[in-house]
Amino acid sequence: MAAKVLKATTNLTGLAVSKDPHYSLKLLYGKILRDLKKIPDNSAYRKYTEELTQSRLQHVLSEPDIAKLERKINCGQIEEVIIQAENELTCARRMTEHKVWEPLTAQAPANQWKWPI
Secondary structure, eight states, X not given: OOOOOOOSOOSSTTOOOOSOHHHHHHHHHHHHHXXXXXXXXXXXXXXXXXXXXXXXXXXXXXXXXXXXXXXXXXXXXXXXXXXXXXXXXXXXXXXXXXXXXXXXXXXXXXXXXXXXX
């Protein structure tokens, strides 16, 4: 059972306290893992994102205390972690939509990856 959130504010403008962060993260991490299955096994993005998401999901499932969970994940307040998971879900879906693992359809422009130009 998830611990009750006791804080009144995140002290971050526009970021409200999550009422049930365990539920939100379980849902988001499950969706990310499901979407990653659509990406080929040999994709570096899938490999590393799957590892990280599985690790964080295990923390969420095993740690009911929010403060301890924040320390274990070590990426800010739990509300920030939820936003990160939402962003990762969007990224995974875009990677799948655009099939970024496929070869380029045309030659990349010269100096495309050169910085600064």
